[in-house]
Structures are given as C-alpha cells and as structure tokens.
Amino acid sequence: MRGSGPAIDTRPWLLLTPALLSIAALVVVPMSFILVYSFYENIDLAVDRVAFQFSNWRELLDDNYYHVAIWKTLRLSVIVTVLAAVLGYIPAYFIAMTKFRQRWLLLLLLILPFWVSFIIRTLSWIHILGNQGALNGLFQWLGLIDAPLSMMYSETTVIIGFLHVFLPYMILNVYVSLDGIDDNLEPAARTLGATPWQAFREVTLPLSLPGLAAGCLLVFVLTGGSYVTPLILGGPNDYLFGNLIHDAVVSELNWPMGATLSFTLLVLLGLVVVIYSRFMGLNQLSKAFR
C-alpha cells in the first residue's frame, strides 16, 4: 500500500485514540491506584496504613493457599476452554454453512439465553440437575431410578454452568471468522481432488483459526476471572482465584491483599493475551504468504 514508507504512520494511532484514551482513564489509571494499595498494610477490617512494604507480596509467595487456588483456576480454565471449543466449533460451522435462510434466527437464539439474568440462568441449573429438577423428575417418571440422584454442587456442575455462560462467545467468534471465508474455496479444493475432510482441514479450519483463537482467549480469560458461578453451583471445594480476591476485598475488606491478588491474576491472564497476540500475528503472516 501507499505510505508504508519508513516515516511513522499516524493513521493507526488516530484510529486507536478513542479506545486508548478510554482504557487509560478507566483501566490504567484506576489500576495504578490499586497497585499502590498492594504495598499498603491492612491493620483491621477496612483500615489500611499507608506504607511501602512487601508483606502482601510475601504472603502471596509463601502461602500455599494462594498457590492451590492458582493451580485450580488454570486447570479449570483449560478444561472449560477445551470443552467450549469442542462443543462450539461444530455449531458455528453449521450456522456458517447452512443453506437455511433464516440464519440470523440461529444467531439470535444463541444470544437469547443472555436476556435472562445471569444469576437466574445459573440458578436454573438447580431446576434441571437438582433433586427435584427436570432430569431427576424424568428419570423417576421413566422408572429408571427410585430415589433422586445427587448431581448438584460439584465441579461438574460448575463446568456446566461455565460452558452455558461462555459457549455463545465461542460460537459467535468462530462463526464470524467462518462466515468471512470465501464460499468457493472448499468446493475448489474438492475439484482438485481433496476429500471433504481434507478440504475442511486444509482450507476451512486454518482460515477459521483466528475466530477459534479469539473465542478460546475469551473463554479462558473469563473463566479465570470468575467467582460467582462456583459460589452458586459449586460445593465447598469448588473455588477459583477470583473467589479469593472477592473474599479479600468484600468479606475481609482487605484492599491491600485484594490488590496484590488482583495484580497476580492480571499478570497471569495478561501472559495468555500476549501469547494470543503473538499467535494472531503469526497467523496474519502466514496468510500473507499464501
């Protein structure tokens, strides 16, 4: 393109100005205040002493309580992301490729669950998997079981809850990139002698990777930062790092520790984004060579 000379191109920065200004005012500055708090000392509930000391950071490094939570969070985020990718890719492919004319309806249906409040949606799994839930009712009616099965408040229900909330993000992201692929490419590959599976694998799948990657990133990051779902659907052992942050800030009113923990989470999830950004960069490069 013209103007790709050695001089610094100002156009991208113009386009980025509104976004970066908002981010600076609403995220970067507030989080700097929070960073300062991580060096303060919490004396009593909601009472902090202004200081510059590292006891909160030391506690984070020394205390196994936090390490277990980090491990649990990463593990669960990976599980949810993989399951969401597996569950979400095929429906996205179906929506993108279907000849069904009311495609927008399928998309709208995906968003629909969001119109019912998140809390109510999450609680409604109790109506399905609970002792007097729909599934137990159905099984008993069919005579498969005598007493209700206990299915609620386990890691499985937490995963189900997460999948239900995050799956639409995955599907829509994948769909959007699948939909952008030239419809003639796959048939073209077929005429060159590729089997449908080969055509998909060699043509469609690579081209849809940006969407899949964006979906995975969102699901991973959103799971990693949650705390409400395990609180509602989990048992005593189901918690994430976000729960520790919420406990520190809201129940212990210990902002310094809450700040320390938040920054830890921010850095961990930020690393994931950097990896994603690199991957997307590579992906664009490989496209240029095709």
Next chain:
Amino acid sequence: MSAWKLIRTYTILVYVFMFAPIAVVLLLAFNSSQFGGFPIEGFSLRWFYKLAENDAIVRAFKTSVTLGLMTALVSTTIGVLASLALVRYQFRGKDLVTTLLISPVLVPETVLAVGLLIFLRWLHMPRSFLLLLMGHSIVALPFVVLVVQARLVGIKKEYEEAARSLGASPVQTFFAVTLPLLMPAVFAGALFAFTISFDNITATIFWRPTGMETVPTQIFGMLRNSISPEINALGFVMIVVTVGVPLLAGGLARYFARKKT
C-alpha cells in the same frame, strides 16, 4: 451427506443444552408454587400479575435497556476503529496495544470498580449515569475488539485495494467496502456489548448512583429473602419481546410486500 447430518444433530444437541435452563425458566414462570420444582403442581398467571404491579422492576428494566443500547453504541464505535488499526496497519507496540484493549476482562471487576471509584474521588466527581455508561462500555470493549478483529483478518486487503484502484478515497472505501463486509461482526459486537451491559452485576453495584437500579441489581437485592418466580416471568416477557416482536415485524413486512405485488 451423512457427515452434514451428524453436524446438524450435534448442533441441535448444543442448542438443547443452551436452552434447557431457559426452558425451565419459562415453564416455571407459570408454576403456581414459589419453590416449585418438577413435576409442576399447578398452572397460574399470578407471577405475571405480580410482575406488572412491580414498578421497581419495570423501571429497572427501562434503565437496563437504555444503558445497554448506549453502551453498544459507544463500545462498538470505539472498538471498530481500534480493530481497524490493529489489523490493517503494522506498527510497533502492537502486542502491548492488544493487551491493553483486552485488559478490562483481565482485571477482576470488583477491583476495577473500586479502582475507578478511587480515581473519581481524586477527580472530585460523584458517581453518575455517565460513569456507569463509560464503565460498561469499557467492560464490553474487549468483546467487540475480539470479534471484529477476527472478522477483519478474514476480509482480504485486496478488496479494499480494488476499491482504491477504482478511485475511491480511503473514507469512501471504508464505508462502501470494508464496513459492509464487516457488518456481521459489527452487529455481533454490538449485541455482545448490549448483552454484557444488560447482564453486568458486579461493577454496576459499585458504579451506579444511589437510587439507580438495573435489572441485575434489582434481582440481586431480592435474593436475600427469596427468589420470586416473578423473575422467571420477567425472563419470559423479555424473551417474548426480543424474539416475538422482530418475528412479528418480519412477518407483517412480508405480508404487506406480498399484497403489493
């Protein structure tokens, strides 16, 4: 074409999974007892009557919709511009910019909310609707950026170059070529933004001015005592409105179009 059938069945199953909880909410809206599980004991419209009488939740609903639409507008505009820069231009520090744009979802909302309040105090500004709007827009921004970016990567630069070589200016090119191709992603992004705003609870609790309720904060407050099936009735009404009205409008439009010919 059995592979396609398999894909279709799979898709249907995923949709069933997505809709199971919604179906339950819709069914229980008609349940006569408050803690009714299954089997449903009695059919009743009483929760709808109670809902209609509940001014607070109706008001909260209006606030939520207004806020959601404005959030969609703001964050989609900002987000599309930023995505264009990220995908269409090469510049230094792109990784950092991407990370910054996605940062609102990386920061726990509780903490972001508190941090922003401390900043406001520093500026001597009270909490306001504008704060809530800007806050929601920023929380929704990553969703918009991600979805628009993924789509933009798929739109070949050659299309734009073709338009330029045919004599279109960059702005004309954007509106005549890029934007139409981008539309599905823009609407997906706007829909995301609306939804994120409409459903947000944690940050809203901290940012709203006193006395302003959105649907989630209203429901959150009601949870202390018990879940009223009124909330299920509200879910029912919202789904009927959001799906029914467009369907009806589409049907009418088609009906009149047919009449004309």
Next chain:
Amino acid sequence: MKKMDSTKRYEILRERMGNGDVDRRTFVGLLGAAGITAGVSGGVMVGMAQEARAAGSTLNFEGWGGVVSEALRKNAFDPYEAATGNTVVDSTFGGETEVLTKIKAAGNTDGHNILHSSGVSWYQRWVDAGYGSELNEANIPNLANVMDAIIKPFRAITPNSLSAVPYDYGTTGIAYNTNYVSKEEAEALGANLLLKKELKGKIGGWADAANRAWYGALQSDQDPNNIQDWDAVWEKAREHRDLVLKYWNSGAELMDLLAKEEIYVTEAWSGRVAALQEQGHPIAYMDPKNGLAWMESMFVLKGSPMAEAEELLNFMLDPATSIAVAEGQKYPSSLDPNKVAMTDVIKALPAYDPTGTLQGLVFRDAVTWNPLEKEYTKAWNRVAKGG
C-alpha cells in the same frame, strides 16, 4: 492481468454486500424493536430524573429490597414524602460491606444516608470508622415504643446519643426436615445435629465467618461470647465442612436448598424458615442452647440532614409500618409487645419474644467479637477452602 483480477473481486464483493445488507436490516430491526418496546423514549435515566425532581431534601435509603422495600415504600416513604415534600430514594444493596467499600473509595458519605444495618457489630464498625451521627431522640417520639432491651447494646457503644434505631430482630438457629430428622433427635443433639455423620452430603451451612465461628464454639462446648480455644472452633468447622453439600450465601439459596430437599439440616435465619413453613414445607426450626440472636437497625450516616432523617425514622417506627414490614420479612419488630399490640402473624414468628425483654436470646457481643473479626474472617476463608 492483475487489474482484471481486482475488478472481478470487486464484483464478487458487491454481490456479497447485497447479502450482507439483508443481515444488517434484520439486525437493525431487532435492536430497534427491542429498544422501542422498552420505551426508551419515555423513561430515560430514571435515577437522574428522580434526583432532579427533588425540590426538598433527598434522603437515600439502602436496604434489602423485596418485601421490606415494598412495605416501607407504602407505609413510610410515601406518607413521609406527602407530609414533608422531601424525597426518599430507595435502593437495594448486597450488604453493608458493599456500602462501606463505596464510602471508603469515595472518601465521603455522599449519596448514602440511611442503611438497614445488621447487628451491633456493624453499628460499632460504622461508629468506629467515624460515620456515626447523633440522633435527637426528641424528634423520634415513636422510639418510646421500642423495647429497652433492644436499645441497650447500642447505648453501650455510644452512651451519649444513638446513631441508629433498632428495627427488627431474629435468630440464626437450626432448620431440619421433619421427614428425615425427628424433633426428639434434633433437640437432643442441638448444634451437634449439624455434625451428624449419617447425614453427610445432606447438611448445609451459612458461609458467613462469624456465624461459623459461633457454631464452632457451640459445638466445642464454649461460651460463644468468650471463646478461649479457637483451634477447637476451627476443628469443628472442618468437621462440619467435610459433611457439607453446600454453604449458602443468601436467603434465596437457603430456602431453595431446604425446599427442594437438597439438604435436611442447616443453620437458618428464622424468618426464612417461617416463610417456608407458611408454604407448607416440612421444615422445623429450633434455637439450640446459646443459639445466635441478632438485630437490625436503621443507621443514619454522618453528613445526613438530621432533622429530616429523624422524621423519616419516626415514620418508619410507626406501629403500622413496623408491623407491615415484620409481616413481610417475617422477622419480629423491635417495638415492645407490651406497648404495641402485635398481630397473630407476628406472634407466631420464630424468635418472637412476647415478654419484650429478649431475656431468652443471646446476642453477639460486639466488644469481644469485633477486634477479632479480621483474624477469624481470614481463618474461616481458609478453612472453607480446605485449609
């Protein structure tokens, strides 16, 4: 060659734009329809309008919403607004920690006046943090009807003047499903019913730290207002944790768990059990020995317009209002039953004390509990997560 290629692409592109156009219209239609139906044009920015409308003073009330809010609106706020021309902005909170977080972040109490505050502990915390006010009791004649016994703990903290008026009380006792646990067994075991191994997976508990510590003290045979052996308390909490299906966080969860028989025994708020009983669920309620009683007050924050706040409190303490709220939330009123006639509904509430002396109830002693709160909250958060 290159040129032709581009032109062809442009044609393909135009075609696709046409397709895209359909999508766009539909989507615009969808969004527009949703917006119009919701009456955007009518009710924009409700909160702002409310603030602008206020000609007189504005009082911000924050409470739990739901039935309490409805009863207060109808019986106290509306009459008060009519009588004075002031405005009461009524909103819901998720708890006082939320309000304290906001006030602490903002550095002032702007936008917050009256809170439906829990317990003497929170009274002490607000006062200690410097947010207490000084009520002129002469402006609240209805305060004379409030039980002396329920005011006493507040006066102990601020001997010269009150910052709040006590409003209601209740207990956190034990609820059990009578189909699975007999009354005899429940009364014999008391607090230890929550540790019955045979009920593993059918036991619940309130996630609140102070409550877990209280019950740990009961289970390890200590005076909960004078705990000596905290290790024993947490040992009992761990024993309980290993049997628990679910720690609940809200009244909604508590009622759902009991009503759907997910759990058979749990600690429970008396008012919530009363609501379940009213709906015919086989749930019984008992206050074990030294079971926890608590009270709620209407706390006025420093910086509020005092005369207006006092007048509003007087409206709220009006017997008709107080009784309507009590019937709604199913917690007895703070008014002295010897001075104000209570309805049969209230007389039947669990935790109701007909003598007006509250002698049979044990409250948390804020003086011994508050200094330890940081420590025990932290300890419990770890025990809860398997520590």
